[in-house]
Amino acid sequence: MLRRFLPTSTDFFAYFERLIRLATQACEEFESLTSNANDLVWRIGRIKEIEHDADDVTHECIEALHKTFITPIDRDAIHRLIKRMDDIVDAVDAAAARIVLYEIGEFRPEANELAQVLVKASTELEQAVRGMRNLSKDKSVNAHCIAVHQCENDGDALLRKAISRLFAEEAGNPLALIKWKEIFERLEGATDRCEEVANIIEGVVLEAS
DSSP states (O other), rough: OGGGGGGOOOHHHHHHHHHHHHHHHHHHHHHHHHHHHGGGGHHHHHHHHHHHHHHHHHHHHHHHHOOOOSSSHHHHHHHHHHHHHHHHHHHHHHHHHHHHHTTTOOOOOHHHHHHHHHHHHHHHHHHHHHGGTTTOOOOOHHHHHHHHHHHHHHHHHHHHHHHHHHHSSTTTTTTHHHHHHHHHHHHHHHHHHHHHHHHHHHHHHHHHH
């Protein structure tokens, strides 16, 4: 009976690490499918599986947060971090779903370029998240976050280039223009979610300093 009233602790960093690994896997699968359309159906299915796994981790973390009295960082930061990491996977999954919906068979080069930026951003976030376990010793967290900010800038630049080229080449094909514009914007939106995660981590680092 007494145990019900004692403070409990949970390894929230393990949830973060699991979820950001899933986010990176989703980005890697998307980058692969834009490189080789032969595996398109399988990889889109794999991204959907990853999205379901990410939802499970997110729900587990939030449920644990409601039951935990002692948290290693601010409770609101935990909630925002886990939700924004899940948003990365959701954005990639949404872009993949449009490929099926719009029956995309060939990929414009900018799709792969944006996917490469996403892989870079999520990989940097993985390193930053690992460093959160021991902020007093790991001084590289902010550097990884800065790299994510650069990725977001690169994503913005790629989006502008992609849309400019799209309007120049597909002016006579409004359906293709609409389809690819939405896919590009969803991919760039995923880089925005990566930056939001980096912003939250930077806030955690600041609080711990």
